[in-house]
Amino acid sequence: MTSPAITELLDEAIVQEIADQAWTALVGEDEVLVPLPGELPADTLSAWVAVVGPWTGSVVLTCGRETAEQLTRALLREHAPAVLDDEDVADALGELANVVGGNVKAVLPGPSALGLPEVGVAPRAVASADTCRVDALWRGQPLTISVQGAVLDAVNADPSYGNGVPL
Amino acid sequence: MKILVADDSRVMRQIVIRTLRQAGYDDHDIVEAEDGRDAYDKVQAESPDLVLSDWNMPNMTGLECLQALRSAGSGVPFGFVTSEGSPEMREKAADAGALFLIAKPFTADTFSEHLDGVIA
Known part of the structure; x- marks a missing residue:
């Protein structure tokens, strides 16, 4: 049986809408994702959740490390410490990926399972035919959300604890 | 009134607590738990x-925690706040005895809708 490609199941507009809702609710009411591409800096951080089911892959959020820190402060607001540690940033970016991923999963055919968020170097993307990518700017800084098919060996090994840090 | 907030993400626990306050539930004691096992222990x-x-x-999912609590005879009012709100999960949650399932992302209004009948 051949699995459907992600581009047959959703499009960029759906992913953008899901991300917009997550941003407004979690990052802030006035925070918007402008659907324009930008060049990611060299030092990036990715957070992702795996989806395993009729379609198997990952929902990956990638941005510059500085952007990730600003997102963390936006999520924590007055509870943000003066100096953020890596665990805070991983937690915040992972939770954003988790919320976007959970809502992406909801529009995909089921039944499927969602893995726990992971943070690190993003899983390798497969063919562009099985990738739906949204490029956006938040506060003028680039980030990407990629719904990408799995490299099967990596996902089959363990969907929850792949090549990142389980949260 | 004491409310236990269970989430493995510290950031999300803060957001849930903040949203409770925004929804007007700002005079309750909050207890935090970092996974289902911790939540089970703290309910006891x-x-x-x-x-x-x-x-x-x-360690223990929220559903496993709820099932363990009910098996142990606890009837504590229990609701899910989760990134997955599919009909199947809502059915599983209700079957296990959950009062409601709030899907992330949520707003203060969403909290009010689900909690007004639960929190005095």
């Missing part, structure tokens, strides 16, 4: 009046 130790729990957590 702290006797909260309500549990707001994530679903996907390491």
Whole structure:
């Protein structure tokens, strides 16, 4: 049986809408994702959740490390410490990926399972035919959300604890 | 009234607590738990009046926590706050005895809709 490609199941507009809702609710009411591409800096951080089911892959959020820190402060607001540690940033970016991923999963055919968020170097993307990518700017800084098919060996090994840090 | 907030993400626990306050529930004691096992233990130790729990957590999921609590005879009011709100999960949650399932992302209005009948 051949699995459907992600581009047959959703499009960029759906992913953008899901991300917009997550941003407004979690990052802030006035925070918007402008659907324009930008060049990611060299030092990036990715957070992702795996989806395993009729379609198997990952929902990956990638941005510059500085952007990730600003997102963390936006999520924590007055509870943000003066100096953020890596665990805070991983937690915040992972939770954003988790919320976007959970809502992406909801529009995909089921039944499927969602893995726990992971943070690190993003899983390798497969063919562009099985990738739906949204490029956006938040506060003028680039980030990407990629719904990408799995490299099967990596996902089959363990969907929850792949090549990142389980949260 | 004491509310137990269970989520493996510290950031999300802060957001849930902040949203409770924004929804007007700002004079309640909050207890935090970092996974389902911790939530189960703290229900026994702290006797909260309500549990707001994530679903996907390491060690013990929110659903496993709820099932364990009911098996142990606890009838503590229990609701899910989770990134997955599919009809199948809502059915599983209701079958296990959950009062509601709030899907992330949520707003203060969403909290009010689900909690007004639960929190006095």
